[in-house]
Amino acid sequence: MLEVPATLFLLLSGVLFVVGAIGVITRRNGIVVFMCIELMLNAANLAFVSSTRLTQGLEGMVFVFFVMAVAAAEAAVGLAIFVMIFRLKGTINVDEINLLKG
Amino acid sequence: MDGYIWLIPSFPAVGFILNGLLGKRLPRHFVSFVGCLSVLASFIVSLAFLLELLKLPPEARILEGDVFEWIVSGEFSTAVGFRIDPLSIVMCLVVSGVGFLIHVYSVGYMHDDPGYPRYFTYLNLFVFMMLTLVTANNVLLMFVGWEGVGLCSYLLIGFWYEKDSASNAGKKAFIVNRIGDYGFLLGIFLLFVTLGLRGVWTLNFAEIERHRELLTAQAPLITLLFFIGATGKSAQIPLYVWLPDAMEGPTPVSALIHAATMVTAGVYMIARLHFLYDMAPQTMYVVALIGVLTAIFAASIGFAQYDIKRVLAYSTISQLGYMFTGVGVGAYAAGVFHLMTHAFFKALLFLGAGSVMHALAGELDMRKMGGLRRYLPTTYWTFFVACLAIAGIPGFSGFLSKDEILWRAFSSPHGGLFIYCVGLVTAGMTAFYMFRLLFNTFHGGERLDPHVRHHIHESPKVMTVPLVVLAVLSVVGGYVGVPHVLGGEARFERFLEPVFGSAETEARSTSLELSLMALSVVVALLGIYIAYRYYVAKPELARSFVERHERLFATVHNKYYVDELYGFLFVRRLLQLGAFLKRFIDEALIDGIVNGIGYFLRGIGGLIRFLQSGYVQAYAFSIVVGAIVVIGYLLIRVIP
Amino acid sequence: MAAILFKWFVFLVASIFSVFSSVMMVTRRNPVHSALWLVCTFISIAVLYFLLNATFVAATQVMVYAGAIMMLFLFVIMLIHLEREVEPLRRISVAKLIAIVLTLLLFVEIIVGLSLAKISEVRPSVPIQGDARSIGTLLYGKYLFPFEIASILLLIGIVGAIVLAKRRKE
Numbered sequence: 049m050l051e052v053p054a055t056l057f058l059l060l061s062g063v064l065f066v067v068g069a070i071g072v073i074t075r076r077n078g079i080v081v082f083m084c085i086e087l088m089l090n091a092a093n094l095a096f097v098s099s100t101r102l103t104q105g106l107e108g109m110v111f112v113f114f115v116m117a118v119a120a121a122e123a124a125v126g127l128a129i130f131v132m133i134f135r136l137k138g139t140i141n142v143d144e145i146n147l148l149k150g
Numbered sequence: 151m152d153g154y155i156w157l158i159p160s161f162p163a164v165g166f167i168l169n170g171l172l173g174k175r176l177p178r179h180f181v182s183f184v185g186c187l188s189v190l191a192s193f194i195v196s197l198a199f200l201l202e203l204l205k206l207p208p209e210a211r212i213l214e215g216d217v218f219e220w221i222v223s224g225e226f227s228t229a230v231g232f233r234i235d236p237l238s239i240v241m242c243l244v245v246s247g248v249g250f251l252i253h254v255y256s257v258g259y260m261h262d263d264p265g266y267p268r269y270f271t272y273l274n275l276f277v278f279m280m281l282t283l284v285t286a287n288n289v290l291l292m293f294v295g296w297e298g299v300g301l302c303s304y305l306l307i308g309f310w311y312e313k314d315s316a317s318n319a320g321k322k323a324f325i326v327n328r329i330g331d332y333g334f335l336l337g338i339f340l341l342f343v344t345l346g347l348r349g350v351w352t353l354n355f356a357e358i359e360r361h362r363e364l365l366t367a368q369a370p371l372i373t374l375l376f377f378i379g380a381t382g383k384s385a386q387i388p389l390y391v392w393l394p395d396a397m398e399g400p401t402p403v404s405a406l407i408h409a410a411t412m413v414t415a416g417v418y419m420i421a422r423l424h425f426l427y428d429m430a431p432q433t434m435y436v437v438a439l440i441g442v443l444t445a446i447f448a449a450s451i452g453f454a455q456y457d458i459k460r461v462l463a464y465s466t467i468s469q470l471g472y473m474f475t476g477v478g479v480g481a482y483a484a485g486v487f488h489l490m491t492h493a494f495f496k497a498l499l500f501l502g503a504g505s506v507m508h509a510l511a512g513e514l515d516m517r518k519m520g521g522l523r524r525y526l527p528t529t530y531w532t533f534f535v536a537c538l539a540i541a542g543i544p545g546f547s548g549f550l551s552k553d554e555i556l557w558r559a560f561s562s563p564h565g566g567l568f569i570y571c572v573g574l575v576t577a578g579m580t581a582f583y584m585f586r587l588l589f590n591t592f593h594g595g596e597r598l599d600p601h602v603r604h605h606i607h608e609s610p611k612v613m614t615v616p617l618v619v620l621a622v623l624s625v626v627g628g629y630v631g632v633p634h635v636l637g638g639e640a641r642f643e644r645f646l647e648p649v650f651g652s653a654e655t656e657a658r659s660t661s662l663e664l665s666l667m668a669l670s671v672v673v674a675l676l677g678i679y680i681a682y683r684y685y686v687a688k689p690e691l692a693r694s695f696v697e698r699h700e701r702l703f704a705t706v707h708n709k710y711y712v713d714e715l716y717g718f719l720f721v722r723r724l725l726q727l728g729a730f731l732k733r734f735i736d737e738a739l740i741d742g743i744v745n746g747i748g749y750f751l752r753g754i755g756g757l758i759r760f761l762q763s764g765y766v767q768a769y770a771f772s773i774v775v776g777a778i779v780v781i782g783y784l785l786i787r788v789i790p
Numbered sequence: 791m792a793a794i795l796f797k798w799f800v801f802l803v804a805s806i807f808s809v810f811s812s813v814m815m816v817t818r819r820n821p822v823h824s825a826l827w828l829v830c831t832f833i834s835i836a837v838l839y840f841l842l843n844a845t846f847v848a849a850t851q852v853m854v855y856a857g858a859i860m861m862l863f864l865f866v867i868m869l870i871h872l873e874r875e876v877e878p879l880r881r882i883s884v885a886k887l888i889a890i891v892l893t894l895l896l897f898v899e900i901i902v903g904l905s906l907a908k909i910s911e912v913r914p915s916v917p918i919q920g921d922a923r924s925i926g927t928l929l930y931g932k933y934l935f936p937f938e939i940a941s942i943l944l945l946i947g948i949v950g951a952i953v954l955a956k957r958r959k960e
Contacts, residue, residue, distance in 0.1 A: 057842070
């Protein structure tokens, strides 16, 4: 029997990505939207790591490293912004945060 | 020498530029000097060219010089070039000579006018354009001059533009002219195409003359179209209506443009293209017929006008009719001769009228004049001389030129008894209404406004000297053309022979000519006598005549209501068309389209505004959609 | 043989669990619950990384994601007292439904793409190991410059977060 084919990993990565995308579009709570974005990033990481199976080179993992660094920084700053918005508007319901309207 | 012909129009052009740019800032004297001297310079150069021409044998008297290549298109090329031959040198001398005298007169007449520099600028521009017209060696450059003088006419008629009547008159002149120019342009096109289709691409007069056989078929139409242009510029039926209104302009302008020079452009044009007209006897008959009908028609209107300038305006139209009759019967030299003599005495008449107006603080109505010869002696005597000249009294220039035309009208194969008779009657009428004008203005009892009477004074020397010079010319100017019949050598005609060819080889019946001459003198004297009876001896006769034939008089006084007719037939229709176009095309269609585009864009903007919801998830979704599209596209490319 | 079977077993469990927990995360009304389900997802993904011989990445995943980032999320949720607000159940509007359907289209595309792609795996006898040593060699060797940039990025993140979230002196 063969090893788990890389294709399955990629498929799984696709599923997680789509789930995260649906979550981004659907949820009204800003924090949850943010978490869904993190999910999407993870799905991408999974795809990257799977790529090492295909190329037998570790570049994929190095890239994952950087993705994580970016995700961490982004999470920190993004949450700080959320805190500010909450202070400003009293809600993090994305339906009501529409200052860019018009 | 032929390289320097361009100097003749250049001096006034320089004057135009100098006065136009600097005139307002510099003192009056500068403007006067520049204006007058530039024209004088042209006159002197023209004299020099005359001497040059006389040095040459008669057949070789043509000097032509191109200044630069103007239009080059395929095989066609035309240059800015000038030509001196006997015809154009006569025109140059008349234009610059009489023009100079009028400029000098204007220094006095326009002395108090605030628009003094502007006046001389326009006047110089006019002389420049007119000289270009007469010295051009090709049709296009002549047309440039033709249009240019039309422009100057508009500018100068509407000189006092604050006056509605003046600016309207200027517009009327330009527009009516333009209608004629339409015919002129069609003539140019037809000429150009007819020659071009046979491989001759040119509009140069000499070249056209050389190839004139190619035009035989189209000559009648071409000449007719050009003549339409002439009726506009030279105020013949049906496009004469602008000339009486043009009297709104300053009187020296009327003298120069609407008597001596611009209006004669049509006559010059026909003379210049005589070789075409020789090939089109039908058109020549039309020209002569219209000429003579215009002459009698305008003369009749002159009977019933009280405004002294209006009388002179209709007289000009009438005399122009004579000139056209002359060229229409093939007597080109005679027509040009009358052009020259008319320039002298008509300019004199207008300047004299201006002198009267100057003395009477602008009064124009002859019913408010009378007995002025006591106060304005110089003006009176010069005016009298001019009247004798225009009436055709022997000894004065008008007699010889008018008679030549009448004789040719009678004797030429293109002429006829009808034309001669109408011309003869008109001569009598001319004598009558001119002396009516003279008697009413200068003779008899005084009907002056007391206030005006208080200020009467003869005009200053700067105005009276040109009057005297013109009077002298009105007498001696004719002696260059004394015909054989009277013992002269017909020098004028012979001078112009190289241009027109000598068509006078028919046997001249001396006795017939002499008797016709005597007849016209009798008719003229009769006219003068009737005028004397009606206006000096027994003035009540005139008044009772008017009362008895009130309606007739009113019709003639109102110029046979031709202006009203034109207004009804054409002007009103055009205004209606304009209103219609304004409503349906300008407002509804064009504004609709332009505004419609605005509304449309605004609508689209309104729709697109929905994209900017400020709703972050919508933006995120649009990113997803973008990803879907791009990936889908890539996949489709890969699917085998 | 048994190893491979074991691998398949672990893969199936981990993958199903990750999908399950991600769906749960997306659908919970209480944000704290969502955060916890996300942690589960991260851990199952870490297991998958182990399966792929990416030991370093798996460890980093647990430490950074499940540890630091999720903790940060929970802190913020607590900070703004979200644990008490529970999102009311509401109908998903038509627009959102359409959006979901379209996003599923994305999934379809991924499937299509994967089936079309000719993925040829290279299977050496000793598959490459993503252990700390090898990753470290790359990170401090070939990719040193991006590494340094990433550290600056984190520094900016720290400074940014502090500046943004600071309570202004009223």
